[in-house]
Amino acid sequence: MKNDNSASVIRRIVSLLTKRNAMKIGSPVALICLWEIICRLGFVEPYLLPAPSIVIATLIRLLVNGELLPHIVASLSRALNGFVQGSVLGILAGVLVARFRIVGDMADIPLQALRAVPTAALVPLIIVWFGLGEASKILIVAVPCFFLTLINTMTGVRNVDALVIKAARLLGAKERHILFKVIIPSAAPMIFAGLRLGVTVSLVLLIIAEMVASDRGLGFYILESQRFWSVEKMFAAIVTMSLLGLALDRIVLLVGNRLLVWRRGKTLGS
Amino acid sequence: MPILNVVELKKVFRDSKRGDVVAIDDFNLRIRKGEFVSIVGRSGCGKTTLLEMMAGLQKYDSGQIFVDGNLVSGPHQDCGMVFQEYALFPWLTVKGNLEFGPRVRGIDAPTRRRTVENLIRMVGLHAFAGHYPHEISGGMKQLVALARALANEPKIILMDEPFAAMDPQTRESMQRELLKLWHQTGETILFVTHNVEEAIFLADRVVVMTARPGKVKREIAITLPRPRDDGLRMSPQFHELEDSIRRMI
Numbered sequence: 001m002k003n004d005n006s007a008s009v010i011r012r013i014v015s016l017l018t019k020r021n022a023m024k025i026g027s028p029v030a031l032i033c034l035w036e037i038i039c040r041l042g043f044v045e046p047y048l049l050p051a052p053s054i055v056i057a058t059l060i061r062l063l064v065n066g067e068l069l070p071h072i073v074a075s076l077s078r079a080l081n082g083f084v085q086g087s088v089l090g091i092l093a094g095v096l097v098a099r100f101r102i103v104g105d106m107a108d109i110p111l112q113a114l115r116a117v118p119t120a121a122l123v124p125l126i127i128v129w130f131g132l133g134e135a136s137k138i139l140i141v142a143v144p145c146f147f148l149t150l151i152n153t154m155t156g157v158r159n160v161d162a163l164v165i166k167a168a169r170l171l172g173a174k175e176r177h178i179l180f181k182v183i184i185p186s187a188a189p190m191i192f193a194g195l196r197l198g199v200t201v202s203l204v205l206l207i208i209a210e211m212v213a214s215d216r217g218l219g220f221y222i223l224e225s226q227r228f229w230s231v232e233k234m235f236a237a238i239v240t241m242s243l244l245g246l247a248l249d250r251i252v253l254l255v256g257n258r259l260l261v262w263r264r265g266k267t268l269g270s
Numbered sequence: 271m272p273i274l275n276v277v278e279l280k281k282v283f284r285d286s287k288r289g290d291v292v293a294i295d296d297f298n299l300r301i302r303k304g305e306f307v308s309i310v311g312r313s314g315c316g317k318t319t320l321l322e323m324m325a326g327l328q329k330y331d332s333g334q335i336f337v338d339g340n341l342v343s344g345p346h347q348d349c350g351m352v353f354q355e356y357a358l359f360p361w362l363t364v365k366g367n368l369e370f371g372p373r374v375r376g377i378d379a380p381t382r383r384r385t386v387e388n389l390i391r392m393v394g395l396h397a398f399a400g401h402y403p404h405e406i407s408g409g410m411k412q413l414v415a416l417a418r419a420l421a422n423e424p425k426i427i428l429m430d431e432p433f434a435a436m437d438p439q440t441r442e443s444m445q446r447e448l449l450k451l452w453h454q455t456g457e458t459i460l461f462v463t464h465n466v467e468e469a470i471f472l473a474d475r476v477v478v479m480t481a482r483p484g485k486v487k488r489e490i491a492i493t494l495p496r497p498r499d500d501g502l503r504m505s506p507q508f509h510e511l512e513d514s515i516r517r518m519i
Contacts, residue, residue: 167357170325171371171422172347181374185361262361262402 050232059236072240074216075206078134079248082141083202087195090146094153094191095179115151119144119205123212132213140209145198152194156187189263192256199248203241218244271339273425273458274301274324279333281319293319295483297333301426301460306452308461308469311479312519317462320484321428324460325349338425347375350419352429356411358403364414365390365399371422389417392454393447409440413447420451426458433468442500445471449498466515470508471498478518488518 032052038044039051046054062068096103097111123140130136160183168182184191210219218237225233281294293316301307309317322328324335326345335342337349358367368389372382390396393413398406403414412432419427433441445468452459463469469476470492478488492511494502502508 161357163353163355163357164359166327167351167353168359168370168374169345170327170347170349170351171418172375173370174374177374181370182359185359188361260361262363262404 047229047231050235054232055235055239058232059239062233062236068221068236068240071216071218071221071237072244074214075210075218075241076244078137078217079141079203079206079244081134082138082206083145083198083248085138086142086145086202087149087198089142090149090194090198091153091191093146094150095157095183097150098154098157099179099183111150115147119147119201120208123205123209127209127213137206137209137214137217140205141202144201144205145195148197148201149191149194152190152197153187156190157183159190160186189256189260192252192260195252195256196249199252200245203245203248207241272300272336273303273305273338274299274460275334275336276300276324277334277336279320279323279335280331281316281323281328282331292483294323294330295485297485299477299486301458303458304456305475306459306461306473307475307477308463308473309477309479310463310466310469310515310519311484312481313464315479315481316484317479318430321351321430321460321462324426324428325351347371347422348425350422350424350427352412352415352419352427352432354431354434356403356408356415358411358414358418360403363400363402364395364406367403367414367418368421371418375422385421385423389421392451393417407440408436409444412436412444416448416451420455420457424457426460429459429461431463432461434463434465441468446500448472449496453497466512466519467503470494470511470515471503476515478515490515 036052039046039049039054050058059068093107097107098104119140122143126136126139126143130139164186165178165182168178173181206217207219207222210217211223214220218241222234222237225231225237276297276299279294279297280292283291283293285291297320299307309320311317319328323330324337324342326342326349337346340346340348359370362370365386368386369382372385377385390399393416395406395410395413395417398410403411406414415432416427416429433444436444448459449472451457461469461472466476473492476490476492477486478490479485480487490511494505494507494511
């Protein structure tokens with residue numbers, strides 16, 4: 001039994017050693033090595049571009065001495081708060097807009113107009129209205145999440161196969177069943193695509209907001225490090241951002257693929 | 271009392287630009303409990319419209335439709351429907367699809383489970399109960415759709431060209447499977463097709479429809495012996511029927 005298990009583990013590890021996986025891992029490793037070599041050979045000034053080894057060392061140092069931690073916590077909490085609130089409202093609004101013609105007609109032009117406004121343009125206004133506190137940062141994250149999930153939910157709901165709704169109705173489904181047991185599951189792939197876009201875009205907005213008006217957060221930290229001409233600290237914060245974004249995206253992807261297991265072979269991508 | 275009684279049914283499609291089109295006019299049809307009736311007619315003769323009106327999905331302009339004595343005035347669960355495009359729920363497993371009807375109708379879990387398990391066994395898909403629709407073949411999908419309709423214990427099953435998209439081999443095996451299920455359940459079936467051979471092979475009675483307006487042109491009783499097997503398709507009697515019906519369309 002135990003042998004069987006270890007054999008299957010080994011088989012799985014071996015199966016990962018494919019040419020494609022070698023390419024996938026090999027190319028970033030090669031890139032980082034090249035970067036390291038360029039820095040070591042002194043082609044660039046270290047105060048402009050630190051070597052990857054220095055960036056990693058700096059990152060570890062900042063994590064161990066706790067300098068980065070409050071900024072990570074601040075950014076993460078704002079991102080999660082804004083993401084969850086904006087997305088939940090976006091999904092609700094998307095369903096309303098797509099399902100009720102009156103709501104759809106009323107929302108049509110305002111939505112088209114607001115969609116065209118990059119949320120970054122709203123940052124100063126939101127700060128004027130909601131102050132320098134947490135509320136304005138959360139709102140800045142929530143706004144793009146709201147619009148992205150709204151548009152995607154709306155599209156997903158509008159594209160539900162009319163025949164499937166017909167079939168459900170004939171089987172005795174009432175309006176609430178149609179909504180929760182047919183429309184939402186059917187639109188779920190689009191909704192999750194919207195959530196993934198939301199994760200990426202909201203982090204961009206968050207950094208802008210933190211640079212404009214904040215005394216905490218990774219955006220603030222990057223700007224602060226620039227003032228002290230500490231490029232390796234900027235890099236450390238950027239790497240942290242990238243890892244955070246990656247982690248959030250993976251979480252959404254994982255939950256999505258778990259819920260959308262019925263689309264096996266047509267997952268959300270990787 | 272017939273299970274399905276359609277009396278002087280009329281349906282007009284209003285079109286202010288191109289003028290109104292009378293889709294169905296003076297349509298009469300009675301189907302007894304347990305009967306298998308096929309409707310044949312050219313595409314565009316209003317067969318789908320007819321079925322949808324029976325199921326309460328479309329309104330009609332005049333006349334009446336009674337299902338088990340009740341006048342149809344909106345969607346109801348006495349008609350089970352099977353579509354050519356299956357219309358399964360892709361996010362539910364085979365079992366989940368079958369359970370959908372009983373679940374939304376508030377049937378308690380033990381009864382539901384019993385019904386679904388019986389049906390899955392009956393259509394021979396027990397090995398695929400946990401599969402999703404995209405993982406099974408077209409023929410299996412249509413069996414799931416049929417079982418899903420049966421799970422609601424309807425008074426009559428309406429089938430709208432259910433095998434039209436299948437290759438001839440699958441189609442014939444689906445016809446045999448359908449007859450077997452019909453014998454087992456004693457259901458009443460109204461089967462719409464444009465394939466004359468299929469209509470004869472399956473039915474007790476073939477209704478020939480004219481197009482624009484859709485009307486019953488002729489009803490032909492099929493007295494071929496049951497149970498029917500593929501050899502029947504070769505018999506001179508069968509060919510005679512096929513020829514005469516083909517000439518009517």
